[in-house]
Amino acid sequence: MKLVLSFRTQLMLLNTLLVILIYAVAAFFIYAFMKNRIESVELEKLQEQVSTVSTVVYKSGGDYNDWYHLGDQKPFLIMEDWKVSYQTTAWKDLNFPDKLTPGDFNNKSLKTYSAEQHNYLVKINFVRTGIDTMHNFQVVVAMENTEALESVEKLARSLVLGIPLILILAVAGSFFLSNHAMGPVKLLRIKAQQISAQSLSLRLPVINARDDIGQLTIVFNDLLTRLEYTFEQLKRFTADASHEFRTPLTSIRSTGQVALKNAGNVNDFKDAVASMLEDTDRLANLIHDLLQLTRHDAGRLKIDFSKEDLVSHINSVIEELKILAEEKGITISFLHPDTIRLHINPAYFKQAIRNILHNAIKYTPGSGLIEIQLRQEESGIIRIDIKDNGPGIPPDLREKVFERFFRIDNARSASVGGSGLGLAIAKQGIEINNGNIKFVDSNRGATCRMVFPANSAQDDSSAI
Amino acid sequence: MHILVVEDEPKVAQAIKNGLLSEGYRVTTVHTGEEGFFQAASQKVDLILLDLMLPGKSGIEILNALRELGKDTPVLILTAKDTIEDRVLGLDSGADDYLVKPFAFPELLARIRALTRRGRSDQVLKLKLADLELDCITRKVKRNGYDIPLTSKEYELLEYLMRHQGHAVSREMLAHDVWQVKDRATPLDNVIDVHINRLRSKIDTNFDQPLLHTIRGIGFIMKTEDEP
Structure with missing residues (x-):
């Protein structure tokens, strides 16, 4: 079984562990330092006593009588050639092993000794002295260091005793800390739970815009804004689409019902059926257009690109639609250099141009003029302008006309026809080819401008 | 069959x-x-x-x-x-x-x-309906002996309709086969209608018997009037 801990608990445990670790390291250093200090102070004291005794022994030149000045209180022992020549009462009280041999000190001058819960440091010093004959004295001084040892022990004990205390403090502190840190997260969670498709306008509270959680909240809010926009678009799209579907359906249904009810002659029936077929054509077109748009939305489409001459493609579209312009007495002019080559998908490109030009023809009054201009600027940017002299598009609607089903004038749309998707498809076609499309200011009529970046013109790979 | x-x-x-x-x-x-x-x-x-x-x-x-x-x-x-x-x-x-x-x-x-x-030869060099004649090699059109000048698109349209004579042809078929537009596009429907009108005025207007008919809701058909 795998133990799953909440983020808060993990944070808390980690924090506690860290505090304990820091404490352990600190305690170890404090202990080591204090022990060392105490021991060196003790050693200094002992050394002093050894020096005092040694000085007296040295100055006496071996004369025992002078040694009595040293008194009887301090435990020390003086030997000559490892044979006891003088010892104090205090030394006797220690019950130190009777005979000391050079092996007892084992080449070290210091030794510890314990008896009846007392601890001693014992130090030996060698003194050579004498006026006539040379004497070799061994001065051995003992000093009780029970207290010092006890204080070191006490220190260790209190440091160890500190562990549970620190543990409690660390847990409490970490708990508080993680609570404090995760508090906003909990708040965000509760707020975020309240946001649903119906309340996409809600936003999360930004408590501190500068901390990490604040940043995250801001990013999340931005995401919500985009979602809300997309959702709105989708809602409007669904409403528009069902309207577009309903219109021909209503027409089919009522035509059929009326024809059945009136039961006229064969020609009346034929008329009714023909009218219904026209409406099914409209429906079929609508579905086709919608599918084309959404298929690319889903991003599942593989699109092939090749280096193509824009002039010839635009010319072929003009050739195709020229007849519609002629019918209305509209003149189409096309200004272009000999050739401009660009990496495009010809089908999408032509469809975009076709839809824009068809739109221009639709909205240009009789005997009007449509000017198409294709040019490559010095920076390499390729620009196509399609300019008509129709009524134009108000600036605030220039973005919207590319939205699906958008129509400037709903009443007009029936007479002009089309699915209301032409410009949306054109925009998609241009964007697939790395370009962008918009309506720009012009002195008269509407000017649709398509711009393709320079790099895509030079780029020989077929990247999308 | x-x-x-x-x-x-x-x-x-x-x-x-x-x-x-x-x-x-x-x-x-x-x-x-x-x-x-x-x-x-x-x-x-x-x-x-x-x-x-x-x-x-x-x-x-x-x-x-x-x-x-x-x-x-x-x-x-x-x-x-x-x-x-x-x-x-x-x-x-x-x-x-x-x-x-x-x-x-x-x-x-x-x-x-x-x-x-499939398998049978499809090489028809001359198409004929009533007094309308098409020469598929010279791309010349005659009706009742008179030359009828057509644009190249009008000729292609007529040839396609003539190859399907007696059978209805939909706008989609024309878009696909005559205009070579693989994806159905609304602007083309209008273009086709205008071409049909022009073609009709050239081959039918001055003659007694109309040959190019529009079937509402379906498309177009080349036939003599007495055919069903």
């Missing part, structure tokens, strides 16, 4: 059957893949109209099974799926042609004619 229709939607199957019967074909309709396979394998069928999405065995499975049996009956796939991948899959499996729903009936008939005609 015996046509097997494998289509699970009864209304669509019935409509196709009626339409084909009125064109003089013998028609068997079945509603499942298994039945379709059984019929196709056990009796002589000249053409199979095959829906791809069927209950039980899918159209592709049936097609594969038939081809494995060594049956090379022409198969025309009818489907609502129209991504390029679907088309490729269908044609790779041995289908002879592909028609996306909702299709126009005249187009279905034209495809059937093309598939069943």
Whole structure:
């Protein structure tokens, strides 16, 4: 079984562990330092006593009588050639092993000794002295260091005793800390739970815009804004689409019902059926257009690109639609250099141009003029302008006309026809080819401008 | 000519059957893949109209099974799926042609004619209807002995209509076959209508008998008036 801990608990445990670790390291250093200090102070004291005794022994030149000045209180022992020549009462009280041999000190001058819960440091010093004959004295001084040892022990004990205390403090502190840190997260969670498709306008509270959680909240809010926009678009799209579907359906249904009810002659029936077929054509077109748009939305489409001459493609579209312009007495002019080559998908490109030009023809009054201009600027940017002299598009609607089903004038749309998707498809076609499309200011009529970046013109790979 | 229709939607199957019967074909309709396979394998069928999405065995499975049996009956796939991948899959499996729903009936008939005609020579050099004559090599058009000058697009349009004379031609067929636009596009419908009007004014206006007819809701047809 795998133990799953909440983020808060993990944070808390980690924090506690860290505090304990820091404490352990600190305690170890404090202990080591204090022990060392105490021991060196003790050693200094002992050394002093050894020096005092040694000085007296040295100055006496071996004369025992002078040694009595040293008194009887301090435990020390003086030997000559490892044979006891003088010892104090205090030394006797220690019950130190009777005979000391050079092996007892084992080449070290210091030794510890314990008896009846007392601890001693014992130090030996060698003194050579004498006026006539040379004497070799061994001065051995003992000093009780029970207290010092006890204080070191006490220190260790209190440091160890500190562990549970620190543990409690660390847990409490970490708990508080993680609570404090995760508090906003909990708040965000509760707020975020309240946001649903119906309340996409809600936003999360930004408590501190500068901390990490604040940043995250801001990013999340931005995401919500985009979602809300997309959702709105989708809602409007669904409403528009069902309207577009309903219109021909209503027409089919009522035509059929009326024809059945009136039961006229064969020609009346034929008329009714023909009218219904026209409406099914409209429906079929609508579905086709919608599918084309959404298929690319889903991003599942593989699109092939090749280096193509824009002039010839635009010319072929003009050739195709020229007849519609002629019918209305509209003149189409096309200004272009000999050739401009660009990496495009010809089908999408032509469809975009076709839809824009068809739109221009639709909205240009009789005997009007449509000017198409294709040019490559010095920076390499390729620009196509399609300019008509129709009524134009108000600036605030220039973005919207590319939205699906958008129509400037709903009443007009029936007479002009089309699915209301032409410009949306054109925009998609241009964007697939790395370009962008918009309506720009012009002195008269509407000017649709398509711009393709320079790099895509030079780029020989077929990247999308 | 015996046509097997494998289509699970009864209304669509019935409509196709009626339409084909009125064109003089013998028609068997079945509603499942298994039945379709059984019929196709056990009796002589000249053409199979095959829906791809069927209950039980899918159209592709049936097609594969038939081809494995060594049956090379022409198969025309009818489907609502129209991504390029679907088309490729269908044609790779041995289908002879592909028609996306909702299709126009005249187009279905034209495809059937093309598939069943396969193998026979299609090299018609002169097309004739009443007193209208087309020379497919010189691309000259004459009516009642008079030369009729046509633009190249008008000629192509007329030749296509004449090749289908007596049969209706839909706007989609014209867009696809005459304008070579693979994707159906609304602007083209208007373009086709204008071309038809101009063509009609050139070949029909000054003559007694109209030959180019518009069938509302369906498309266009070249025929003499006394034909049904």
